[in-house]
Amino acid sequence: MLLQFHPWASAVEAPFWQVLTQRKMDIFKLDDSHKAVLGYYSTGQQVRVPGKDTTIALPARLNPAFTFPAPGIIKNTNTIEDFKAIDKSALFKMVVDQIWDDITSGRAVSDPMLLNRFLLLTFADLKKFKFFYWFAFPALQAEPAWMTEPAQELVSVWSSLQVSSLLHQYDLFRQTHPPGQLGFFLVKETNDSVSVARLQDWNEFYAGCDDSEIIVGFADPSSLDSHPGWPLRNLLALIQFHWQKTKLRILCFREVPGKQDIQASKILTVHLPSYQPLTTCPKAVGWEKNAQSKLGPRLADLAPLMDPARLADTAVDLNLKLMRWRLLPGLQLEKVQDTRCLLLGAGTLGCYVARSLLGWGIRNITFVDSAKVSFSNPVRQPLFAFEDCLEGGKDKATTAAASLRKVYPGVNAQGHTMSIPMPGHPISTQLYESAQKDVAKLEDLFEQHDAVFLLMDSRESRWLPTLLGTRMKKIVINAALGFDTFLVMRHGVGQDSEHHSVASSTPLGCYFCNDVVAPTDSLSDRTLDQQCTVTRPGLSAIASAMAVEMMVSLLHHPLGVRAPADKADGDGDQDAKMLDDQGSTLGLLPHQIRGFLSRFKNLLISGQAYDRCTACSDQVLEAYEQEGFGFLVKVFQDAKHLEDITGLTKMKEESEALDMEWAEDSDEDNDM
Structure with missing residues (x-):
């Protein structure tokens, strides 16, 4: 047969x-x-x-x-x-x-x-x-x-x-x-x-x-x-x-x-x-x-057999890897994914930054905020809903983290409800121990994270995080809003003399390097329009997206946090030209982006580190290293202490004296 x-x-x-x-x-x-x-x-x-x-x-x-x-x-x-x-x-x-x-x-x-x-x-x-x-x-x-x-x-x-x-x-x-x-x-x-x-x-x-x-x-x-x-x-x-x-x-x-x-x-x-x-x-x-x-x-x-959370993981990775397939073979997705991000502020900027970070596949995001969700928040802050405002409002930090986990279960999102002590905001005896714990907690959070976003409402609330970021050489991205303008910038790492010649002949400055005065109390006696961030609704999403994109571009630069500032094409930035062959895979990496929504225009600006800066100068860092929390208390009680130790007070006195001499000479001339 x-x-x-x-x-x-x-x-x-x-x-x-x-x-x-x-x-x-x-x-x-x-x-x-x-x-x-x-x-x-x-x-x-x-x-x-x-x-x-x-x-x-x-x-x-x-x-x-x-x-x-x-x-x-x-x-x-x-x-x-x-x-x-x-x-x-x-x-x-x-x-x-x-x-x-x-x-x-x-x-x-x-x-x-x-x-x-x-x-x-x-x-x-x-x-x-x-x-x-x-x-x-x-x-x-x-x-x-x-x-x-x-x-x-x-x-x-x-x-x-x-x-x-x-x-x-x-x-x-x-x-x-x-x-x-x-x-x-x-x-x-x-x-x-x-x-x-x-x-x-x-x-x-x-x-x-x-x-x-x-x-x-x-x-x-x-x-x-x-x-x-x-x-x-x-x-x-x-x-x-x-x-x-x-x-x-x-x-x-x-x-x-x-x-x-x-x-x-x-x-x-x-x-x-x-x-x-x-x-x-x-x-x-x-x-x-x-x-x-x-x-x-x-x-x-296999979809019915797979854990939905695992499906989400793979789908997020797929979208990013498609970018690497077709457009950017040098995209370091694993490095971006593993970056641990600390968001100081869970308001409008914080919510939008967090969503953009998720889009890049970042798995570790931590919020810090002391406020509660109010009825005006949900329409502008996409991680909150109406129910979060009831009964006095939920804590913003923990609510934002919980909402982020609902959006993407694979994210390790945490929230910490705490205040950040500020210059010019005196600490009473009763709150001394609480402020000390908040500072210690903030230091721990900085140690645990790779990149920090400053997304707060006031100028002085950014001072201590700026100091800590410089001291620990962390990536610090700052975003601030006006009515129709915004600022997004990455902080340098102070004078950083040890690595100075490697990165750039002009170390990049921080948020406070352009000031000749210490940050002081800007929150007391504010009118209603000053108490709220009055800004065009689309501005926060634009600024937040640019803040995240700046961080991702920085991660792709071989010099990391010490990367020099690129300017727009044709500006003739010599440092950028020298490092053109080893810059960021994602293109230009500016120091600051100043946007003007009324003109739909962005300016790329570079600012040098100031040797008398009240936040990142060597004098401030040395005082913090030597005195620790005692130094911070002096600053909290009287922000003028920063001007004294950086030499700004003496510089002002000398400038005033010079003005007096000019004034006297002028009077004599008039008399003649």
Whole structure:
């Protein structure tokens, strides 16, 4: 009767698609060339139906998790249209030609797993987590076809001693040969024992044997009594080409994994009605049928099986990695993602900055604010809702963090309700200990984060964070709003004489470097319009976006926080030109952006660090290092203390004296 075969059935587990997703996003990108892939299969099994005296034959499955290897190629198309329109016949023929070349060259004799070559055509819809795929397991067709006698149970052909000997010898064979050799092997029976050898040992192993003594074994993935597994087809072509056999016995080796049980193995006697030498590549079959038993692709929809939070993670990463695929190969997404951001202020600027940070895939965001959500907030501050205003209002910092986690569960968002002590705002005896704890907490938060955003309402509230940022050499991004103007700037790291020559001949200044007065109390006795940030509604979103983009650009500069300031093209900034070949991947990196919404215009400005700055100068840093919280208390009680230690007081006195002299000279001239 005609020899028929049990076809392969693919069994792709979810981890394979996860790995394909990762490789597509991080390595392959838009590369749709062929990639090597390795599948595995085990020998055929039958399982007993509980409560019944019947068994069910399991399909002959090829998947990534068992014993015997099968090399393949995967072609992952970039669009579903490519998947549908691709020349499948050409791909199939390519793999068939490889198998035929492996047979004729002898490679398949020394490395028989090459007989199991397969093709996997895929399209990965990474937005919906749907994977379209189609397997092909090419098998060469014999003409005329092989015939067979009814299969015999192994135990009915061999004695128990021979069966035990085969099991023992195959175990030794498995221990001494690589996995690629194990799926196809030679068997020879002698009295009560059995020997096992490699295919490439055919001539020596069967020397002096006639054809009736030749037994070729293969790991049979089929569990059917009458049909051997698909790998036998190419094995027979190999035997026909190299050893011109027209009749031989085949051992369908079927082992229960882990149980040392090969009782289900079969012996087949196969023959060709007439011998014809193989001189050209035979025809081949092998495309897998789909779930409807038709030739066509299958679909793996993983979305219902995946954790929604994990889906969000992958979707966020995908949008960013698409930017890197097409436009910015140098984009350091992992570095951006790992940046820990501290937002001082959870108001309008804080809410918009946080949302922009999420857009960049940043996973660690911490809010600090002392206020509660008011009824005027939700329409301007997108992390708050009407319910947050009720019963006196929820704490802004913790509410913003909770809202951010609702937007994206993968973010580690925390909120701290606390005040930031300020110059010119005296601390009473009763609040001394509380202020000391707030300062210690703020120092800890600065230590734990990489980038700090100053997004507060008042000038003096930015002084202590500016001091801490300079002292710890942190990235500090400042954003401030007017009615139709805004300022976004990155702080320098003070005089920083140790690294001065590396970064720039003019160290960049901080928010306070342009002042010749110390920050003082600007919050007392304010009218209603002064108590609220009166600004055009769209301005905060613009300024917040620029603040985040400035930080991301800074992360991509090789000098980091010490990067010099770029100016607009054509401004002739010498430092920018010198470092043009190693600047930020994302383009210009200015020091300050001053925007004017009434004119829809932005100016890029650079400001030098001031050696008498009340926030970042060496005198202030040294005083803080020496006196600690005691120094801060002096500043909180009287901001003029900053002018005294930086020399601004003396400079003003000298300037006033100079004015007096000029005035006296002027009077004398008039008298004349």
